[in-house]
Amino acid sequence: MIDGAVAEEIKGVVGEDNIISSHAGLYTYGFDASIHHSMPDIVARVHNVEEVSKIVRLAYEHSIPVIARGSGTALSGQSVPIEGGIVLDMTPMKRIKEIRVEDLYCTVEPGIIYGKLNEELAKKNFFFPPSPGSGDVCTVGGMVATNASGMRAIKYGATRDYVLGMEVVMPDGSIAHFGTRTIKNSSGYQLEKLMVGSEGTLGIITEITFRIIPLPEHRAISIASFDSLEKAGQGISNIIASGLLPSALEIMDSVCITAVNKSMGIGLPECEALILAEVDGEEEVIKRDIKLIADICKESGAGNIEFTYDKDRMADLWRGRKGVLPSLSRYGEDMVSVSLADDMSVPISKIPVAIKKFQEIAKKNGILIGTYGHAGDGNLHTKVLINPTAEGSWRHAENAVDEIYRVVISLGGTVSGEHGIGISKAPWMQIERKDSLAVMKEIKKAIDPKNIMNPGKMMQWHGSIISYLRYPENERNESS
Ligand SMILES: Cc1cc2nc3c(=O)[nH]c(=O)nc-3n(C[C@H](O)[C@H](O)[C@H](O)COP(=O)(O)OP(=O)(O)OC[C@H]3O[C@@H](n4cnc5c(N)ncnc54)[C@H](O)[C@@H]3O)c2cc1C
Numbered sequence: 001m002i003d004g005a006v007a008e009e010i011k012g013v014v015g016e017d018n019i020i021s022s023h024a025g026l027y028t029y030g031f032d033a034s035i036h037h038s039m040p041d042i043v044a045r046v047h048n049v050e051e052v053s054k055i056v057r058l059a060y061e062h063s064i065p066v067i068a069r070g071s072g073t074a075l076s077g078q079s080v081p082i083e084g085g086i087v088l089d090m091t092p093m094k095r096i097k098e099i100r101v102e103d104l105y106c107t108v109e110p111g112i113i114y115g116k117l118n119e120e121l122a123k124k125n126f127f128f129p130p131s132p133g134s135g136d137v138c139t140v141g142g143m144v145a146t147n148a149s150g151m152r153a154i155k156y157g158a159t160r161d162y163v164l165g166m167e168v169v170m171p172d173g174s175i176a177h178f179g180t181r182t183i184k185n186s187s188g189y190q191l192e193k194l195m196v197g198s199e200g201t202l203g204i205i206t207e208i209t210f211r212i213i214p215l216p217e218h219r220a221i222s223i224a225s226f227d228s229l230e231k232a233g234q235g236i237s238n239i240i241a242s243g244l245l246p247s248a249l250e251i252m253d254s255v256c257i258t259a260v261n262k263s264m265g266i267g268l269p270e271c272e273a274l275i276l277a278e279v280d281g282e283e284e285v286i287k288r289d290i291k292l293i294a295d296i297c298k299e300s301g302a303g304n305i306e307f308t309y310d311k312d313r314m315a316d317l318w319r320g321r322k323g324v325l326p327s328l329s330r331y332g333e334d335m336v337s338v339s340l341a342d343d344m345s346v347p348i349s350k351i352p353v354a355i356k357k358f359q360e361i362a363k364k365n366g367i368l369i370g371t372y373g374h375a376g377d378g379n380l381h382t383k384v385l386i387n388p389t390a391e392g393s394w395r396h397a398e399n400a401v402d403e404i405y406r407v408v409i410s411l412g413g414t415v416s417g418e419h420g421i422g423i424s425k426a427p428w429m430q431i432e433r434k435d436s437l438a439v440m441k442e443i444k445k446a447i448d449p450k451n452i453m454n455p456g457k458m459m460q461w462h463g464s465i466i467s468y469l470r471y472p473e474n475e476r477n478e479s480s
Contacts, residue, residue: 001041001084002041002042002062002064002084002085002086003062006058006062006064007019007021007041007042009058010042010044010055010058010086013044013051013054013055013058014044014045014046014047014051014055018044018045018046018047018092019042019043019044019045020042020043020044020045020089021042021043025043026039026040026041026042026043027039029043029069029072029081029087029089030080030081031072031080031470032072032073032074032075032077032078032079032080033072033073033074033075033339034074034075034076034077034078034080034339034422034423034424034470035077035338035339035340035424035465035469035470035471036077036080036082036422036423036424036467036468036469036470037080037468037469037470038080038081038082038084038468039081039084040067040081040084040085040086040087041064041084041085041086042086042087043086043087043088043089044086044087044088044089045089045091045092046088046089046090046092046093047092047093048093048206049167049169049175049206049207052088052169052204052206053169053173053174053175054173055086055088056169056170056171056172056173056204057172057173058173059085059086059173059452060171060172060173060450060452063450063452064085064086064452065081065083065084065085065086065452065453065454065455066085066086066088066171066204066452066453066454067079067080067081067085067086067087067088067200067454068087068088068090068110068141068145068200068204068205068454069087069088069089069090070090070091070110070111070138070139070141070142070145071091071113071134071137071138071139071142073134073137073138073142074142074146074199074419074420074422075339075342075343075419075420075422075424076339076416076419076420076421076422076423076424076425077422077423077424077457077468078145078146078199078200078420078421078422078454078457079142079200080422080423080468081454082423082455082456082457082468083455083456085452088204090109090110090111090139090141090204091111091139092111093109093110093111093141093206094109094111094112094113094116094139095108095109095112096108096109096112096117096120097109097207099120099121099124099126099212101124101125101126101212103181104183104211104212104213105164105181105183105209105210105211105212106121106128106209106210106212107181107207107208107209107210108140108207108208108210109141109206109207109208110139110140110141110142110144110205110206110207110208111139111141112139112140113135113136113137113138113139113140114128114130114132114134114135114136114138114139114140114143115135115136115137117140118135121212122215125214125215126212126213126214126215127212127213127214127215128140128162128210128212129152129156129157129162129213130143130148130149130150130152130153130156130157130158130159130162131149131150131151131152131153131156132148132149132150132418133150133151133321133322133324133325134148135150140159140208140210141205141208143159144159144163144166144195144196144205144208145195145196145197145198145199145200145205145420146159146197146199146418146419146420147159147160147196147197147418147420148418148419149374149379149417149418150374150418151248151250151278151318151321151374152247152248153374153377153379153418154245154246154247154248154249154374154376154377155245155246155247155248155280156213156247158418159196160193160196160197161211162210162211162212163179163192163193163195163196163208163209163210163211164179164180164181164182164183164185164192164209164210164211165177165178165179165180165181165192165208165209166178166179166192166195166205166206166207166208166209167205167206167207167208168195168202168203168204168205168206169203169204169206170203170447171202171203171447171448171449171450171452171453175206176191176203178190178191178192178194178195179191179192179193179209180209181209183211194443197420199420199421199422199454199457199458200453200454201444201448201453201454201455201457201458202443202444202447202448202453203447203448203453204453216247216280216281217280217281217282217283218280218281218282218283218286218309219247219278219279219280219286219309219314220278220279220280220286220287220290220307220308220309220314221276221277221278221290221307221308221313221314221317222276222277222290222293222294222297222305222306222307222308223268223269223274223275223276223277223305223306223317224274224275224277224294224297224298224302224303224304224305225269225271225273225274225302225303225304225305226271226272226273226274226275226300226301226302226303227271227272227301227303228272228273228301229251229253229254229272229273229355229359229371230352230355230356231273231300231301231302232251232272232273232274232275232300232302233251233273233351233352233354233355233375234300234301234352235275235296235297235300235301235302236249236251236275236348236351236375236376237348237349237351237352238296238299238300239275239277239293239296239297239376240348240349240376241349242292242296244279244289244292244293244296246277246278246279246289246293246376247278247279247280248276248277248278248374248376249275249276249277249278249374249375249376249377250275250276250277250321250372250373250374250375250376251273251274251275251276251351251371251372251373251375251380252268252273252274252276252321252324252371252372253272253273253370253371253372254270254271254272254273255328255331255368255369255370255371255385256324256327256328256370256371256372256383257269257270257271257274258270258331259324259327259328259330259331259370260320260321260323260324260327262327262330262331263323263326263327263330264319264320264323264327266316266317266319266320266323268317268320269304269306271303271304275297275302275375276317276321277290277293277297277376278314279293286309290307294307321372324370324372324381324383325337325381325383328370328383328385329385331368331370331385332368332385334387334390335368335385335386335387336385336386336387336388337370337383337384337385338383338384338385338386338388338397339383339419339424340384340397340398340400340401340424340465341382341384341400341401341404341405342381342382342383342384342419343373343379343380343381343415343416343417343418343419343425344379344380344382344404344405344408344413344414344415344416344417345377345378345379345380345408345413345414345416345417346378346380346408346411346412346413347378347411347412347413348375348376348377348378350378350411350412350413351375351378351380353411354380354407354408354411354413355371355380357404357407358371358380358382358404358407359371361400361403361404361407362400364400364403365396365397365399365400365403366396367384367385367386367393367396367397367400368384368385368386369382369383369384369385369400370382370383370385371383374417374418377417378413378417379417379418380417382404384397384400384401388471388472389471389472394466394469394471395466398464398465398466401428401465402428405425405428405431405432406428406431408428409428409431409432414432415428415429415432416429421457421458422457422458423456423457423461423465423467423468424465425465426457426458426459426461426465427461427465429458429459430459430461433459437459440458440459441459444459444460
């Protein structure tokens with residue numbers, strides 16, 4: 001609990017209208033898009049770096065946890081305040097400070113929505129490419145803090161690859177500037193990169209300078225249908241091995257296809273699995289490359305193959321692809337998609353074997369897994385579908401997650417390609433990174449000695465992930 005006098009001081013910094021302290025308000029801020037929930041003691045909507053600095057200084061003096069929050073779309077519990085404390089709602093800090101196409105950068109506040117930033121950049125024929133599926137709602141601050149990426153990472157990389165510099169409020173309330181506004185920089189430790197993927201555990205990002213690049217002139221999409229998920233996985237591997245570099249290369253299994261068609265009526269081809277490939281660039285190049293991709297899909301066992309250069313059809317297909325996650329909860333009557341084991345990456349050639357093993361694990365544990373993802377860069381999303389109130393369902397899911405991640409690690413992969421660690425992936429990140437955990441802990445201790453920045457996450461998480469559940473109590477008791 002926060003002392004009443006401290007709450008008054010926070011109110012004094014941001015004004016009463018920017019404080020949320022009602023039970024209903026705090027309850028809402030206890031969620032992100034993960035399976036977890038826990039309420040903060042107070043929420044402050046911040047508008048500038050001075051406000052952030054003053055509140056963090058107060059938190060430091062009184063050893064109160066501080067959790068930065070963008071749009072709260074994190075999928076692993078990163079923005080859930082498990083030790084209570086102060087949530088800083090960063091969304092009012094949404095100004096674009098500068099777009100300088102001649103210098104290939106833009107400087108923005110962290111609360112701007114990714115899609116909004118790209119709308120402004122597009123007016124100058126530029127873009128910031130990472131394209132997470134949540135891009136229409138998530139903030140760029142959240143993207144930096146989780147190293148978000150998406151469909152176009154295969155060609156354009158992740159958020160990390162575009163961070164040039166940033167302003168950060170450190171855990172004692174001081175303000176630091178990391179990195180530069182230049183494309184190149186060899187000037188000491190790259191602390192701006194250390195903040196990427198730090199999930200709010202090292203400081204509060206209050207300004208970011210991103211590299212930007214010109215928009216491609218044309219795009220084309222092909223969709224190939226397969227009668228098995230493994231064949232589609234092999235198709236992905238064959239496209240990559242051919243030397244082509246698509247701007248997106250996605251896979252979807254029948255569970256995902258059915259869910260999207262059922263809830264969105266997009267009309268994706270009904271089949272066991274499909275590959276959605278996008279190419280971009282000059283007109284002749286995209287025509288050549290999309291044809292080559294179709295040929296490789298055919299050789300890999302594809303049945304029907306559809307091409308399109310039509311902007312509306314392409315937008316529809318991307319809407320369908322981005323709609324997989326929310327649609328999955330409409331797949332069955334009493335099943336919901338829960339964010340568990342949802343974001344592994346494996347070396348690209350290991351995709352077919354990984355997919356096969358995941359399906360075996362799902363069958364063995366009596367759960368359903370929908371598989372989709374940015375398979376072209378080795379990143380799969382395996383959404384676990386369960387009835388969250390059925391007896392034993394969480395235990396089965398947790399067993400399956402454990403087996404899945406052990407397979408991923410044994411294949412030389414990582415437990416998170418883009419969504420980050422938070423709580424839901426922490427035990428397996430600790431296995432994957434066992435010989436660098438001590439270094440991470442030392443860095444955290446050196447920068448945040450009072451451990452007030454988003455405590456209890458990543459390397460600090462202990463025990464079962466079936467904790468702080470947003471679902472009914474009985475299951476938590478049964479599982480813990
Ligand atoms: C439907 C759906 C689809 C998704 N698709 C993708 C995808 O394709 N790719 C992908 O990478 N992710 C995806 N995600 C996950 C999520 O959207 C991303 O991680 C996103 O970048 C989070 O942004 P946010 O603004 O919601 O951050 P939040 O959830 O609010 O915060 C995420 C983390 O960042 C920290 N943080 C936020 N702002 C700051 C700041 N200013 N300073 C310091 N720390 C901060 C928080 O403390 C927290 O640890 C998806 C989520 C959903 C619900």
